[in-house]
Amino acid sequence: MITRYNSQEIEKKWQHKWAEDRLYEVTEDDSKPKWYALTMFPYTSGDLHIGHWYAEVPADVRARFKRMQGYNVFHPMGFDAFGLPAENAAISRGIHPFTWTMQNIDNMRRQLRSIGAIYDWSREVITCLPDYYKWTQWFFLKLYQNGLAYRGKAPVNWCPSCQTVLANEQVVEGGRCERCGAAVTRRDLEQWFFRITKYADELMQHNGIDWPERIKIMQRNWVGKSVGAEISFTLDYPGVEEKEIRVFTTRPDTIFGVTFMVLAPEHPLVAKLTSPDRKVEVEDYIVRSRQQTEIERLSTEKEKDGVFTGAYVINRLNEEKVPIWIADYVLLSYGTGVVMGVPAHDERDFTFAKRYDLPIRVVIAPPGWQGEELEEAYIEPGTMVNSGQFGELLSQQGIEAICDFLEEKGYGGRTTTYRLRDWLISRQRYWGAPIPMIYCPDCGAVPVPEEDLPVLLPEDAEFKPTGESPLKYNERFVNTTCPKCSTPAKRETDTMDTFMCSSWYFLRYANPHCDTDAIAPDKVRYWLPVDLYTGGAEHAVMHLFYARFFTKALRDMGLVDFDEPFTRLFNQGIIIAEKQKMSKSRGNVVTPDEYVSELGADAVRAYLMFIGPWEQGGEWNDSGISGISRWLNRVWNLVLEPYQMKVKTKDKFGNEKAHIELQRITHQTIRKVTNDLEKLRFNTMIAALMELTNYLAKAKETGQVTNSAWKGTVDTLLLLLAPTAPHLAEELWQRTGHDYSIHNQNWPQWDEALAKDEEITLVIQVNGKLRDRITVPASITEAEARQLAQENQRVKTYLEGKEIVNTIYVPSRLVNLVVR
Ligand SMILES: [Zn+2]
Ligand SMILES: [Zn+2]
16 A cells, blocks of 8 residues: 555645755856746735736746756745735724735745745845835936936826825726725826836837737837827917917828817916906816816717817918817827817817817818718828818828928927826825935935935834825924935935836846845846746736836946846736636635645646636636546556556567557657647646556556556656646655655656657558558548548549549548549
8 A cells, every 4th residue: 555645744845845955046057048937026915815826836837847947947036015005904904014014925925835836035025125125215316316207296196085196007997096996086296207208119119028919019009109290379369478389180181170279178378368258167167177087088988078268279271260178188298288179080079079069171081072061070091172282182191291381381390299108106105115305495306315225114104094195294204404415304205106116126036135236237147137927917007017117227327238127928817716707705716725735735736727728817616626636646646556567478569569659658748748838838738747647547557568668657757747746746756766856857858759650551542442552640530531532642633523422431541432
């Protein structure tokens, strides 16, 4: 009797041993090719759920595979530890955010260890600790010194419930707060921004990196580059010093179709231009629009409404007087905050003009247009009409001609705008890295000297949300002296957006304990860029976008020597349960800890990879994981129960045939598993390992191969299984008499000649007469055999003008086509 497979016992044993031996700790080693495998570090929410495991396990399997292939594999782990949830949870539970966060980290670290991954824990980073955020602050100073950080007043998304400013990305559908679901409003505040727009063009390019197409498209749309023209309209209004209003348009060819002008309600000219009789209506409208979020204002479902200001501009191309309106579908922050209304050729303007009975003038002729009124806007390019001196040019030529004309006359000209806005990083909350700036009454904004970093987050803050930073009321924190003139001054009290912390953590892993540099250049040069970055697609226009900006900014400062942080990106899918997304309210959340203690981490690992293609995810179900657990038990028994060759008399032929077949299946499995791992196709890899297991069970029963041939294949199975079920493989490796550790072994190689399918000769007949013989793989199916027979050149001449009425197939022998 062999001992039973006890996952609990062996998993604990090996995790302890690996940690003790520092098996997975890495050093920079120039003799080996490096491989930086990174998975997005978790937020310190408290519990590692199955979604985390789904992100982490396949990433670890892939990293282990690269390691066995001879790479120096770096697979670090850490914690994204600052941010609102910690603060909110702490407030609701009356615990300090630091305590709450560090307790969560302890628990999550324990859970992460239970995965049995190759994380190099000696390189852990925790973003809320001073030895990390000191350098987050240092990077702020670097950005500031390089003109990439600036302070400005700006309207911001404000969550009245969380009492905080939200980034555009944190405002979700219906203009609601991502965290609490409250309706978001607008507010003006003095804020810190990073000049991400400086890199707009470069961020649209993804040269030399292997990223999913949809992420690249989302990033390009996020930048939202538009090429067009800025056009000046004459403003002649008593008492207003401005003499023009400039408008951006991508369609200067429609300039003769302008019948109204629309300003954003918050445009500074609105107050000056509003005529006394329109004042009440205009002011009412402004108040209403301030209660809406940007997303609501831009929503296609929203009614396009507005009010007339009483003022006009002159279209310089045709000298026409054009009324000025305000409407909240125009945003101050996009373009110039003014839009020219061309209702015949823009859907939104068309709806607006219909609603307020404004003229709709066709200046681009739709196909077959006879001068009739339009039923809807015609937005395609076409031939210009009703366009004065420009006659009947095609749109593209018209755009060029009108831009030439504008530039010649000084009325404007070609320009490009972007949807992308600068990155607002100020947060009026406690649990973040303090922004290292000091305000002096004489010197203005003065950066904290580098030697004074970190600016420590005080422990004794009253962090309940008030709408202002809790640090503002902490006298000891606020009051300081000016680094320039030593007079009393005040500290900046806002903290940084946590996306700032995660924009550089992958650099810090290279040398997390260095207290003289944020990033150690030699180590960063060795490890970076990341070779494979895995994580959720929901980070497309946030973390993944900010990290690219950060890298490019550091490159321009000479701090790193590469353009892109993540050479390859892979997004995993989502694990659902009971056909739905897991959520506490539905009560369908799968807790990995329970399964780990019942069936073992190796079973959870293998099951997660078997559940479906990694990029698609799949549905968790208990019978599925039971099946996987049974398979691992079978492997255990198969390997440990002694093999006995059963052929007593030497049957050389049968012996040899069984031996060749075993070799072929083994080499085919090595090839399949290697290729699948290379391509991150984990589910089909597991299927191949199961097939090999089944084959071995059969071979054991027949007992036709030699003991050494049997042992060779068992060894191969264990090596191929090692990345997936690292504990089980290690235990069986030891019990079959090998040296520790299986994880330091080389990945098995296949021999193409041995992996080649067995071949047979198939006879092809037409009406029972031999017409050809062909060599085909032994595994050929009937359908494949038929097709090969019909497509055979020699056979074809006998089929000409005839009809195949029947096909007779004798497996491994012949195909007979019966024709008439
Ligand atoms: Zn909120
Ligand atoms: Zn000063």
